[in-house]
Amino acid sequence: MTLSRDELIRYNRQIILPDFGVAGQERLKAASVLIIGAGGLGAPNLQYLTAAGVGRIGVIDFDQVSLTNLQRQVLFNTDELGVNKATAAASKLKALNPETEFEVFETQISSENAMAIIVDYDLVVDGSDNLPTRYLVNDACLFLEKPLIYGAIFRFEGQVSVFNQELEHGSRGPNYRDLFPTPPPPEMVPSCSEGGVFGVLPGIVGSMQANEAIKVITGMGTTLSGKLLLFDSLDFTSRYLNIRSNENNPVTGSNPTITKLIDYEAFCAGPVIEEEVLASLSVHDLHADNSRYFILDVREPYEYDISNLGGLNIPLGQLKEQLEQIPGDKQVVVHCKSGVRSAQAINLLKQEGYTNLLNLEGGILAWQKEIDSEMAVY
Amino acid sequence: MEGPNKLLLEFKNHTIVEQCYSSLSKSGVDEIIVVTGRDAEIVSGLLRLRQQDRLVHNADFRLGLTTSIQKGVKQAHGDAFMLCLADMPLLNMDHYDSLIEEFQTSAMADQEAILAPFVNGKRGNPVIFSKVHKPAILAHNEMNGCRSLINHNLNHFIRYNTEDHAFLSDIDTAEDYSLLNQ
Missing domain, CATH: 3.40.250.10 (Rhodanese-like domain)
Incomplete structure (x- = not known):
């Protein structure tokens, strides 16, 4: 995919980077990325991937901008309260980079629509804030063989990884279910609205996700496949944990029990006693x-x-x-x-x-x- | 989904985690850092901490033992730290003190000492690390404990040989628990 003169100028500062070059830029232009959620994690992903020149970006969010979002969801303005987040985000991003094509989904990703939406993209970035969506997106990416950039935040701490990346010998890297085959009891999972979140944290973690997305697309560097990055914003430390493929993984383990998308709300709600x-x-x-x-x-x-x-x-x-x-x-x-x-x-x-x-x-x-x-x- | 929290099972008219804390607080350790994970509010409500002791919550506890060890070790300031599992209620004050005494003797000769109990050749818990290993523990990236750190420091590793099976008796299954109550 050739670059225009304007594109060569727009992306000059990264084209001149060693190992990036025109080839890296052409890979970005040819790539399509779906971003799940246009909130705190979605914002930096959307901004940096748009600015970097990803050719086609899908953004899916059913929610509207509310006053409590603005402390961390920096794509939105106060006069956009009540506007759908995916729509508000896309209108901003078009102004940032008219070279990028946007697809807006004003809907909640679900077991019914996930496969049909994700299949059209090369890579998925998870910027969601709840466990049912996290398991749903993970499983759909496994079934469709798409790499998934994982990010999660809680209070002052964040996590980043790259799941299901195709490795050199054709196999795929570990995924979310290798870390957590099943969800924790619901009462152990406070949301941002219950647990709180430090405003700049999604900016940091979302930027790390965008960093990994660009590396997966361009093939530069070493990604976080097989590693989970843990970041603590309070003492500004980060560390890694190695992730290994888990033979009890219900989708990719030795005896898979999940072979198609399931009801993830019920799965995460646990058994009714x-x-x-x-x-x-x-x-x-x-x-x-x-x-x-x-x-x-x-x-x-x-x-x-x-x-x-x-x-x-x-x-x-x-x-x-x-x-x-x-x-x-x-x-x-x-x-x-x-x-x-x-x-x-x-x-x-x-x-x-x-x-x-x-x-x-x-x-x-x-x-x-x-x-x-x-x-x-x- | 996960079963009942083993630390909240009954043992000697209170819970397993209370038993563990009680034994440790009577031993010679200067400060106890209790790392909570699952059911943190219940656990913290059960324990009546001494003034010098602290609770630290590990929000990442589902990622495995290493993250909890790191949360606790990060807070530790002593010359050495003993990594104690809260599901070993058969360990009493004397067990902990005997390990501490042995470690203190060993540490005079080797400031990088690591000590663990061995029962009939099998390694048990807890393990005591000299403070020099703190950076390595905090940088450790395997999820289920610090075994490989010991393997990398075998020249500093000291065996505390004993025949007391309390050093091996953690609770991993319902059967372990029923044996405990016999």
Whole structure:
């Protein structure tokens, strides 16, 4: 794929690099990359891969820009709140590099559409923020034999690797399921909204992913295939762990049990154990007759200050010290932001002998969505 | 999906992790750094730490033992550190103290000493490393422990030979646990 005069000028600073050259640039121009998620990790990937001259970039995101995104998702402006992220990202990037062709998917990647979307790309970058998508994208890349650039962030720490890269002798490097054949219990996986994230971290980790993507496409250097990079932004240290192919890998191991895409939401939710199902209440039932219930909000006080349902606020970590404030003779509706912490609170209170507890389904997010769209969310 | 957390199983009227901490806190170690992973909130709630001891959470614990060792060692400041597994409740204060005493004697002759218990020729735990090995432990990149570090330092490696099977008795299976309670 030949380069125009303008392209030779635009990409001059990398074309003159040893080992990169016109050949490297032509490989980038001929390449197609799908970026899953246009959020914190997606932003630097999109910016650097566009700027570097990748020929075709797909971006998939179902979500809209919200105020809490702007602390780290640096592609978006305050006046874009409510706009689909994939669309907002593509419009910015077209201005950055008109040589790159963009495909926008305003949808959630799913078991139904993943194969059809991914098959059209040479390489996939995972910028997602949840386990079902991570397993789905990994498995789809395995079935379609596509290399996958993995990135993950939590609070102050990040991880990067290259999965399923074709190696010199024709075999493929390790993948996400060699690290984690099965997901952890859902309560062990706080999201950015539950666990928090340091704003510059996705910028660093996403840039590392873009670095690896360019190396995979151009064939330069040594990639992170077979290695997991662990980065700690608080003490600014990084280290590697070797990843080995795991014979118990359910897709690529010696006895594969997964031969096509599955229901990843159910897979990551784990088995339903009847006796552990929590009694719950919908936001509509609470709205219909809230006088029947004592509302207990187990979020942090600063979250309560943003929006609340008027209940008693005791953060999850202080529940045990403040049991005397929780009645035993009235139905207590426990809620948090989305339902994860309230479920933990109910399990804790059950151990203390409470039998009058209901978990508010979907927490304050469901209330905002179903009952009060004016309520501030975060 | 994962089964019940073995550290929270009952042992002598409390849990296995409490038993381990209790034994260590009575021994001669200056400071205990407890590295939590799974069920961190429950574990930290169970332990009544002494003033000099600390809890450190390893968010990457599913990546294997090495990441937890590195989290703890990163915080360690002593002349040596003992890597203790929390699923060895049969080890008591005397077991830990005997290893420490042997290590201190050995370290006078070799400042790079590494010491491990051996029961009938089989290596057990815990292992004590001189502080000089800290950078190598932090840079170690195999996921399941520091065995290869020992292999690279055999000239500094000291065997503490014993016939006491407590040094081998970790809990990996339900059978191990049922044997423990007999």
